[in-house]
Amino acid sequence: xxxxxxxxxxxxxxxxxxxxxxxxxxxxxxxxxxxxxxxxxxxxxxxxxxxxxxxxxxxxxxxxxxxxxxxxxxxxxxxxxxxxxxxxxxxxxxxxxxxxxxxxxxxxxxxxxxxxxxxxxxxxxxxxxxxxxxxxxxxxxxxxxxxxxxxxxxxxxxxxxxxxxxxxxxxxxxxxxxxxxxxxxxxxxxxxxxxxxxxxxxxxxxxxxxxxxxxxxxxxxxxxxxxxxxxxxxxxxxxxxxxxxxxxxxxxxxxxxxxxxxxxxxxxxxxxxxxxxxxxxxxxxxxxxxxxxxxxxxxxxxxxxxxxxxxxxxxxxxxxxxxxxxxxxxxxxxxxxxxxxxxxxxxxxxxxxxxxxxxxxxxxxxxxxxxxxxxxxxxxxxxxxxxxxxxxxxxxxxxxxxxxxxxxxxxxxxxxxxxxxxxxxxxxxxxxxxxxxxxxxxxxxxxxxxxxx
Numbered sequence: 001x002x003x004x005x006x007x008x009x010x011x012x013x014x015x016x017x018x019x020x021x022x023x024x025x026x027x028x029x030x031x032x033x034x035x036x037x038x039x040x041x042x043x044x045x046x047x048x049x050x051x052x053x054x055x056x057x058x059x060x061x062x063x064x065x066x067x068x069x070x071x072x073x074x075x076x077x078x079x080x081x082x083x084x085x086x087x088x089x090x091x092x093x094x095x096x097x098x099x100x101x102x103x104x105x106x107x108x109x110x111x112x113x114x115x116x117x118x119x120x121x122x123x124x125x126x127x128x129x130x131x132x133x134x135x136x137x138x139x140x141x142x143x144x145x146x147x148x149x150x151x152x153x154x155x156x157x158x159x160x161x162x163x164x165x166x167x168x169x170x171x172x173x174x175x176x177x178x179x180x181x182x183x184x185x186x187x188x189x190x191x192x193x194x195x196x197x198x199x200x201x202x203x204x205x206x207x208x209x210x211x212x213x214x215x216x217x218x219x220x221x222x223x224x225x226x227x228x229x230x231x232x233x234x235x236x237x238x239x240x241x242x243x244x245x246x247x248x249x250x251x252x253x254x255x256x257x258x259x260x261x262x263x264x265x266x267x268x269x270x271x272x273x274x275x276x277x278x279x280x281x282x283x284x285x286x287x288x289x290x291x292x293x294x295x296x297x298x299x300x301x302x303x304x305x306x307x308x309x310x311x312x313x314x315x316x317x318x319x320x321x322x323x324x325x326x327x328x329x330x331x332x333x334x335x336x337x338x339x340x341x342x343x344x345x346x347x348x349x350x351x352x353x354x355x356x357x358x359x360x361x362x363x364x365x366x367x368x369x370x371x372x373x374x375x376x377x378x379x380x381x382x383x384x385x386x387x388x389x390x391x392x393x394x395x396x397x398x399x400x401x402x403x404x405x406x407x408x409x410x411x412x413x414x415x416x417x418x419x420x421x422x423x424x425x426x427x428x429x430x431x432x433x434x435x436x437x438x439x440x441x442x443x444x445x446x447x448x449x450x451x452x453x
Contacts, residue, residue: 008216010138016192016215017142020129021149022185023085023122026092028153029178030115034058035291036161037171044169045105053105059400060109064091064116066393071117072124073386081132081195084125089186092118093179100175111175118182123150123369124389128382131373132195133215136441140309143370147302147361155295162288197378197442200228227443245384250377253449254384256433257372261392263426264368267325268419269360270396271403272353279353283346297354301361308362313438314371315430321363322426328356329420336412364426374437377446 034041034057039048047053068088076084095114102108126146134142160177164170193215199208208228212221245254273294280290308317331352338345376384406415437445 007137008135008220010135012217013133013135013138013142013215016133017130017145019185019188019192020085020126020133021145022181022188023088023126024146024149025153025156026178026181026185027119027123028150028155029157029181030061030092030096030119030153031150032154032157033161033174033178034112034171036158036288037164037174040164040168041108041171044171045102045108047105057105057108057112059397060112061116061119062393062397062400064095064113064118065120066116066390066397068117068120068122069124069389069393070120070386072121072389073383075121076125076128076382076386077198080198081125081129082189082192084121085129085189086186088118088121088125089182090118091115092122092182093186096175096178096182100172120389120393124385127369128373128385129195131370131442132197132381133193135216136439138310139374140314140370140438141306144302144306144309144366146369147366148299148306151295151299151302151361155292155299158288158291158295196224197228197381200225201378227441230443230447245380245387250380250384253375253377254380254387256375257368257384257388258391259429260368260372260426260434261388262395263322263422263429264364265392265395265399266419266422267322267360267364267426268329268399268416268422269357269364271399271415271419272356276353276357279349283350285350293354294357297357298361298365301358302366305362305366309366309370310438313436314367314374315434315436317363318367318371318430318434319363319427321359321365321367322423322430324359324362325356325364326420326423326427328352328359329416329423331355332416333413333420336416371434371437374442374445375435375449377449378442 042048042054091114095111099108099111130142160174193211196208196211209221212224244250276294331348335345335348372388373381373385
């Protein structure tokens with residue numbers, strides 16, 4: 001049997017992928033770190049009762065993430081994927097230290113802005129890196145690690161935040177703790193493989209072969225290099241202009257990517273996350289238990305997605321997930337329609353919410369950040385990913401900003417119906433525009449989507 005005919009060992013690339021997912025863990029951690037201790041932060045920094053200031057502590061992070069994700073493509077293409085991870089760790093360490101030691105709200109906001117910049121940069125680079133270093137037969141499974149790491153980060157921040165209401169100043173510990181995994185990420189990346197795809201595009205072919213040997217084993221280096229050469233059009237070293245991404249031959253894939261991320265946010269997932277504790281409170285469930293329930297639903301869905309990603313494929317999971325989310329939102333609409341706040345309505349509401357989170361984690365959560373680096377040609381991959389992640393942050397910001405306002409004026413029935421409509425639109429969009437990438441090499445996908453000119 002030819003060595004190329006068998007799959008390379010997944011064990012070789014696994015450590016590199018696990019180190020990269022630390023950035024997703026940090027992303028989840030910083031997303032949830034202010035949830036529990038927000039009240040005590042407000043008291044200690046003298047802005048208690050000021051809802052605008054509280055909102056800023058939460059959302060400044062999103063503003064930083066938008067900037068970070070917008071820059072991610074240029075950083076990842078300019079200095080390579082490994083160095084980009086290390087650069088993303090720097091503002092996270094400085095920002096977390098600043099937030100942990102500040103005596104006023106200005107210091108807190110500056111710290112959150114810096115952390116946000118690293119948060120925006122890290123996950124975008126992680127999505128690229130995991131896609132480029134994984135063997136094609138486990139790429140879906142490895143891509144799911146990103147979502148699982150984000151869930152674990154979120155849950156970690158909630159657990160560490162529990163003593164914040166009892167112990168004065170505990171919130172400072174919550175910020176200091178995040179520096180540990182950030183330092184681990186920066187140090188371990190020094191020993192990880194660089195993306196062979198990036199090295200090849202820089203014309204560093206010998207180094208690309210060395211990294212392929214680390215990731216796939218010696219017998220697969222030749223076939224991997226031949227695959228890379230297939231999609232080489234001779235324009236690999238030219239810089240990508242912004243205009244190329246918005247019109248011309250690359251517009252379609254960038255449009256598909258941006259729309260997928262926008263629909264992911266318009267499904268209402270973050271609004272449901274932000275609002276879950278209120279729903280649980282009305283059902284008499286304490287907020288820390290509610291957070292744990294939502295976290296477990298999210299984690300369970302992500303683990304099931306990891307098992308199914310390379311079996312069922314990306315497209316099936318995406319369509320099934322959006323369809324299931326529409327059904328779960330339908331349950332919420334029914335629950336909100338009950339005029340009496342009887343136990344049936346509450347069970348339906350809580351059940352619908354947990355089902356929604358579980359089904360989101362099965363497809364709509366993990367698939368876009370795995371699928372997009374697969375469908376983007378290697379030449380534009382980092383910059384196109386940066387544009388799509390930026391769209392994700394903008395939509396996320398506005399959904400978070402306007403959700404409570406709309407909830408007050410429209411009521412839950414109308415709002416959940418709007419979210420369900422977006423979910424159904426997403427099913428149609430995926431059916432028409434997304435190709436299946438399961439088990440295909442990145443070069444095969446690129447040739448399918450972009451016929452040779």
